[in-house]
Amino acid sequence: MSNTTPTLLRHHRPFIAFWLARVATASGFQMLTVAIGWHIYKLTGSVLDLGLVGLAEFLPRVLFMLHTGHVADRYNRARIAAVCQTVQALIALALVISSYSGDISREMIFLLAFSLGAARAFEMPATQALLPRLVPPSLFPAAVAASASAMQTATIVAPALGGFLFAFGSIWVYVPTAILYVLACGLMLSLPKHPAQQSKEKASLNNLLAGIRFIRSRPDVFGAISLDLFAVLLGGATALLPVFAKDILMTGPWGLGLLRSAPAVGALLMSFWLARFPINRHVGRTMFTAVAIFGVATIAFGISTSFWFSLLVLVVLGAADMISMVIRGAFVQLQTPDAMRGRVSAVNGLFIGASNQLGEFESGLTAHWFGTVPAVVLGGVGTLLVTGTWIKLFPTLAHRDTLEQTEQELAATQKSGVGA
Structure with a gap:
């Protein structure tokens, strides 16, 4: 196992391009999220x-969920991501122009946030379904x-x-963000073209719902x-970091940036x-x-109430979340046939989006009702309750x-068909 990562990087150049594209697009999104969050809180309080x-x-993610998966299974996934x-x-360029002109409003930020969510809704299933085709199953x-x-x-x-x-001005954030997205687009377009083997079925309600039926059958x-949906939905406090930074931990935009970075x-x-020593048992x-x-x-x-202790706790939080995310991501992809991966990834993306973006709304709403600190503490307690409940509801998953697929799961997959 100790040679896994060197082998992965040494023999799979397309994966390196994919990895660099992920770095660029993730960097752009994180910078954009920090700037938008601080911008609107500064604007409205x-x-x-x-x-x-x-x-x-x-x-x-909700409005386009059925279509995003179908698109990822029918068209070139690298090109979808690039678009x-x-x-x-x-979107970043629009923020540059509006910030420079001083004509940026609360409503405009909401509109651009919706557009950003729409682009990511199509990007996520395409990139997730693309990865298994870049490396052999043994290295997945x-x-x-x-x-x-x-x-x-x-x-x-x-x-x-x-x-x-952002301390120098919002434009200083939005311009580099636009450049990062352009770089990610170029890297995605550089990936080798695979023979067309994705679904050529036309969009229909039956076909679009196939991903949901597949997940329900497993x-x-x-x-x-669903564990990720409810646990992170309740436990997520990312949306409230501007409040903690400004009003509780008494820091500024630089402190907010560090708090956002700590889980990472x-x-x-x-x-x-985990890349060097993958979890293969238990x-x-x-x-x-x-x-x-x-x-x-x-x-x-x-x-x-300590800035440095808060940073340390967020580091632990991020490490724990990574373990769960890697196990869940590998498990779902390895249990899903390639022709279904786009649609299953779209449903998975909806759950991830609910746990993140909808979790941000839940955090903001509960903080509005009960206060910032009680909202976060109650969310953490809720995560523990969900964990215990899911162990009872899904005992085979817990044990x-x-x-890898068991023989019974493989037989069920072949019986149901990948396009059902």
Whole structure:
């Protein structure tokens, strides 16, 4: 296992291009998110508006969920990702122009956040379904961890850089963001063209719902995806970081950037470990333990009044989340036939979006009702309750030993058909 990562990087140049594209697009998104969050809180001073930005980014996942998966299964996935990255570059350019002219409003930020969510709604299933075709199955778990490390590498540097640059003016954040998206687009277009083997079926309700039916027919897959939805939905406090930075921890944009980067530090360190030493046994128990640690770390962050302790707790939170994310990501992809991966990834993307963007709305709403600190603490407690409940509801997932399909699961997949 110790040679997994060097082998992955040495013999798979397309994966390196894919990894660099992920770094660029993740960096652009993180910088854009920090700037938009600070921008609207500075503009309105409302924690509810912070939550509404998350809701605006999430809504496209619901509205376009059935179509995003079908598009990823029918057309060239690398080109889909490239188009989406171009759209995100144009969004950053619109923010540059409006910031320069001073004609930026609360409503405009919501509109651009919705557009950003729409582009990411199509980008996510395409990139997730693309990865299994770039590496052999034996290296896929390591590739998932290494791909995740791309996002975390960006998340460490980009939010801190975004917060630092925002102190000089919002344009200093939005211009580099647009450049990063253009770079990601070029890297995606450089990937080799694979023979057309994706679904050529026309869009229909039956075909579009195939991903949902597939997940429902696999209890362990459904349990893994829904665990992330409800645990992170309740435990996410990312949307409230501007409030903690400004009003509780008494820092500025640079402090907000560090707080946004802290979970990624833990996640990056853990992703390096998992890329080198993939988790191949006791995967169910390990995933549930990681989610429980995530909940405890959320509670600790909520009650902290020390900036440095808060950073440390967020590092632990990020490491725990990475373990859960890598296990879940590898498990779902390895359980899904290639012709279905776009549609299944679209459903998975909806759940991830709900746990992140909708979780931001939930955090903003509960903070508006109960206060910032109680909202975060209650969210962490909710994560622990969900973890215990899911162990009871999905006992086979909790006791699952490996990521690969069992003989019974493989037979069920072949019986149901990939396009059903």
